[in-house]
Amino acid sequence: MTIKETEQQFKELLKEQKAYEESLYLMMWDLRTKAPRKGMELRSEVIGFLSQKIHVLSTSDQMKQFIDALKGKTNDPVLAKSVEECEKEYNRNKKIPEQEYKEYVTLQSRAESVWTEAREKGDFSLLQPYLEKLVDFKRKFAEYWGYEKHIYDALLDMYEPGVTTETLDQVFSALRIELTALVEKVNQSSHKPNPELLQHHFPKEKQEGFSLEILKRMGFDFEAGRLDETVHPFAIGINPKDVRVTTRYDEEDFRMAVFGTIHEGGHALYEQNIDPSLYQTPLAGGTSMGIHESQSLFWENFVARDEGFWENHFDVFKSFAPKEFQDLSFDDFYRAINEVKPSFIRIEADEMTYALHIMIRYELEKALIGGEIEVKDLPRLWNDKMEDYLGIRPESDRDGVLQDIHWSGGDFGYFPSYALGYMYAAQIHHAMKKELDVESFIRNGQFLKIKEWLGNKVHRYGKMKQPLEILKDVTGEGLNPSYLVDYLTEKYTKIYKL
Amino acid sequence: MTIKETEQQFKELLKEQKAYEESLYLMMWDLRTKAPRKGMELRSEVIGFLSQKIHVLSTSDQMKQFIDALKGKTNDPVLAKSVEECEKEYNRNKKIPEQEYKEYVTLQSRAESVWTEAREKGDFSLLQPYLEKLVDFKRKFAEYWGYEKHIYDALLDMYEPGVTTETLDQVFSALRIELTALVEKVNQSSHKPNPELLQHHFPKEKQEGFSLEILKRMGFDFEAGRLDETVHPFAIGINPKDVRVTTRYDEEDFRMAVFGTIHEGGHALYEQNIDPSLYQTPLAGGTSMGIHESQSLFWENFVARDEGFWENHFDVFKSFAPKEFQDLSFDDFYRAINEVKPSFIRIEADEMTYALHIMIRYELEKALIGGEIEVKDLPRLWNDKMEDYLGIRPESDRDGVLQDIHWSGGDFGYFPSYALGYMYAAQIHHAMKKELDVESFIRNGQFLKIKEWLGNKVHRYGKMKQPLEILKDVTGEGLNPSYLVDYLTEKYTKIYKL
Incomplete structure (x- = not known):
């Protein structure tokens, strides 16, 4: 042939x-x-x-x-x-023997349903034996797959190829010092926003109307995608011209749907703008979990939680919002949507504390896979770290180690991508500012300029480039947590008068 | 083994x-x-x-x-x-050579798109060459497949196994005589209903509300199905516990959505109630097009266009309907939804003229496949028959031979099932009345009794029984068009004071 x-x-x-x-x-x-x-x-x-x-x-x-x-x-x-x-x-x-793989798949799906029960009851002991077996499997798999320095690298590679435990240790420890100090300052600030100002009944249809409007302005192609309602929001590229996002409407708190839709919309723009030459190949998708998350977080935080964004969109928002919002001042609104407050649940965390939640998970799973700690000690270690990094201690494991499904699904090595997404996004944002007048584009609602830039630099490549290759090509350097720190410091110094 | x-x-x-x-x-x-x-x-x-x-x-x-x-x-x-x-x-x-089958599939999909254009322009000559080739293919296929008496039987067998051209010729000629006479009487009646009474703006959400209510009362299982909106309504059994119906909302004419939903709901009940022992086999579906249609028509006509049905549901209807309907008398309403009027378009036809539309198609396609007429003569022959059976002559082929997609898709032998569905439904209705107090169940909204009976006699068997086997087991006899004639005569004698 x-x-x-x-x-x-x-x-x-x-x-x-x-x-x-x-x-x-x-x-x-x-x-x-x-x-x-x-x-x-x-x-x-x-x-x-x-x-x-x-x-x-x-x-x-x-x-x-x-x-x-x-x-x-x-x-x-x-x-x-x-x-x-x-x-x-x-x-x-x-590399994984057929039989072991089958046992693992069965265990995984049983563990996920046990997790649901364990979380409901706040009883970690139900899940413990399953988690122990899952950790054993993952350690074995990691050995089959091989690694250079740390066994955890073998798992990390599935989600963030090219990123190593060594790199993560460095950036996370730098980041942790800065973030905990910042959070401490925020906690002590007497100039706190009032999020209660946002908690008024906001009919679902109106939230949907505003969400659709913003998606449209972002350049989401509704002829190549749709928005639907769901319990757990997600974005999925069924094919590159059929990319669907979902959101959840909480009529007592519009933030869930609005920021959620924009977040998923960021994921969707990535999938919709992959180069057609990659269609029908394994390259027609985001290059890693972390780069994907950088795109959703870019739109959610760097655009939609930006002061300039709301200067332009507060009137649009009010045109969809019920009467309780009409007298709200711009300043009160902007500060309220950017409240920073240590909390137990990762998915409800603000952009400053979020990465700390991730570090706790990273350190624990790395130690589990490395054989340095045991599953049975997880609840205590979790709570200790929460107290250490965020200054709060969960009373129930439901608000602690049992809150995420990932480990029950065997997904060890996945969590770091979330924090990497924040750092990538900040670093990309910084690079973009050198080439574009981002601030003015956001202020004037010229999102298509931003979308195009991201499309050219990131989206179109799909999996043609590895995550750190994309980062290098876009920003001229390797992973550098200081851009996230700078961004947060600048933004929150202003909001909290630090 | x-x-x-x-x-x-x-x-x-x-x-x-x-x-x-x-x-x-x-x-x-x-x-x-x-x-x-x-x-x-x-x-x-x-x-x-x-x-x-x-x-x-x-x-x-x-x-x-x-x-x-x-x-x-x-x-x-x-x-x-x-x-x-x-x-x-x-x-x-x-039996079909690979190469011929491929050519046929290509031709079929091209012909369907040419049909769209031809219909829009009302220009049969565009479609003619494609139709000629399709007829040639189908004649060849029929020869490959084989038949006993008439070549058309080989095609009919795909949609209505066991029913032959001989049977159809008999029942259709009997039916035609009766129906044309009845239509003639209706035309001459001076006691005509006034359908304009029904044409008021009826908001989509309200139509949906009423449609959902009726589906629920029919026993449609919403945990095993859903209702959505579409351009061309249909029912589809994705699996026997995931059966979806769609409907179209015309805000100026509620009949489209309401009777459409009930019709598709009838199809859906069939698919939802197939015996679980047939799941994941080729038997888990309706046994034929005609029996399927008998189920949808049973609910649409024998239930939802019945006088007793509206005695119970007119108030429910009014609770969803806008103010223009509130003063409408029951009698005017009931007669208006049962208007009989010869018209050009099959899918808009009433229950009395519908079968005449089908006979025109049957006679033409049988003659085409039998080699007795040529494609180029179809428009003229069509119009002649319309005039003959319904007393009206289309001015454009758009309202004549070009109205249906079936032939362009190669579906010769399919049309008779629609008329068979009417006859099966009337015959089943007659048999049901011997065992159940159908009239009172309909009057009192006890649809679940009807649904159960159909489930026991028809639905659960899936394809375990052939269509005429089902008919024999349920009604004790073979296909007999007189039940449909009796039903129509009785009903419309009253409505039109014949």
Whole structure:
């Protein structure tokens, strides 16, 4: 077979994989938004079947043959990078013995449902045995996959390829010192915002109207996506021209839906603007969890919590908002949406304390995987760190170690991406300011300029570039937490008169 | 391999087929309700891929081996019937040479888009060459498939297995005589209803509210289905516990949505109440187009256009309806929703003239496939028959031969099912009355009694019984058009004082 023919056949295989994925993603969207309850049982069999198909394809002999035939031989850069991705996936999946993988998948889904119960009851002991087994599995897997310095690197690589435990230790320790000091200052400030000013009944339809308006202004393409309602908001690229976001409406607190929609909208812009040359390859998606999160956080925080943004949009907001908001002063409003306050629950945390929540998780999971601590000690260690970093101590594990589903799903190594997203976003924001008059674009609602810049620098590449490659190309340097610190310091010094 | 093992493996194959089908059906629902426009291009590739997978499975050597190994050998009645269905499908698909099938599929999809243009322009000549080729293909296919008496039987069998041209000729000619005479009488009646009384603005949300209320009362299980909005209403069983109906809201004419929803709801009850022992087999669906239509028409006409139904529901209706409806008398309302009037468009036809529309199509397509007439003569022949049966002649082919998409999609043999549905429904209604006090159940809104009866007699069997088997078991006799004639005569004699 000529190289051209092999390339053609390999492309067909990639298309096949994408066809299963698209079916699966549509089902996931459907399950979380529209699907009737009783259809779930049969539906999960279909989901299992399709997932299995993808797994089998990715580890097939055919796949191995294509990798061997094309690696270092194809001149097509998209195919070359696709081969690289497929090889990574092939190795990752092949290295785990079939039987162990099956046991792990079963354990994972049981642990997730036990977690629901444990969290409801605030009883960590229910989850403990499952978590112990999951940690054991993940330690074994990490050994199969291999690593250079720290065993945790093997897991981290799944979510943030190229980022290491060594790097994280450095940036997180620098960041922690700065953040805890800042939070301390904020706590002591006597010039506090009043978030109660925001808590008025705000009808769902009106919140939806405002959310749609902002999405439109951001350049979200409604002919290539939609907005729906759900319990847990998410964004999903069913294909690059069918990217759906969901949001949740709390009629007593509009912040949930408005900032949530903008956040998911940031994810969606990434998926919608991937270069068409990458369609139907494994490269047609965000390059890492962290870079993805940098895009959502960019829009949520650097745009939609910015003072200039509200100078332009406060009137629009008021045109959707009920009468209680009409006399609210701009200053009170702006400061209230930027309240900083140590709290127990990560997903409710503000932009200053958020990274501290992540560090607690990172340090604990790294030590778990490294074999330095035991699962049974997690609740106590968690609470100690909360007290240490945030100055508060959960009374129930429900507000502590049991709050996130990630570990019960076997997702160790995932959490750092959230904090990386903040740092990437701040660093990208800083780089953007050197090239664009970002402040004025935000102030004047010229979001398309920002969207285009991000599209050119980040979105279009999909997985063609690794996360740190993107960061280097966009900002001219490696990961540097000082941009986040500078941004927070400047912003909150003003808000809290520090 | 033991027979048990073969059975087990065959079941796995059936499940696999169902998994592809479920993915495909969800995509179809999504495309017609929610999917963003620009995602269609990539989506259609996925749809093509999944359809191809199903086609390949159904004609695979593996399938053939299972059929040979299990036919007449398995003791499991569900598997035995499944083997029968699979064999039918295998033979049907295998008999057409691969190359011809591909050409046909391409032609079909091109013809459908040409049809859209031809209809818009009212220009039959655009479609004619495509239709000629499609007829040629279908004649060839019919020869491959084989038939006993009339070539058209081979096509009819796809939609209404067991029903023959001979039967249709008999029942349709009997029915035509009665219906044309009845329509003639109605035309001459001076006691005509006034449908203008119904044409007031009726907000979409209110129509939706009433439609949902009726669906609920019919016993539609909202935990196993949903109602959405669409351009062309339909019902689809994604799986038997995920059956979705759609409707269209015309704010100037509530009849579209209300009767449309009830019609699709009737289809949905069939799919929702198939016996669980048939799940994940090819038997988990309606047994034929005609029996399916009998279920939708039963609810639409025999229930929701019944006088007793409105005696109970007119107040409910008014509670959703705008003020213009509040002073409408029950009698004016009931007669208006049952107006009979010869009209050009099949899908807008009333229950008395509908079957005449079908007969025109049946006679023409039978003659086309039989080689007795030519495609180029269709417009003239169509108009002649319209004048003959309904006393009106279309001025444009848009209101004549170009109105339906079926022929452009290669669907010859499909139309009779619609008329069969009416006859089946009337015959089932008559049989039901012998066992149940239907009139009183409808009058008192005890629809669940009716739903249960249909569930027991029709729904649960899925494809375990052929259409005429169902009819015989339920009514004790073969197809008999006199029940439809009696029903229409009695009802409209009263409404029109004939």
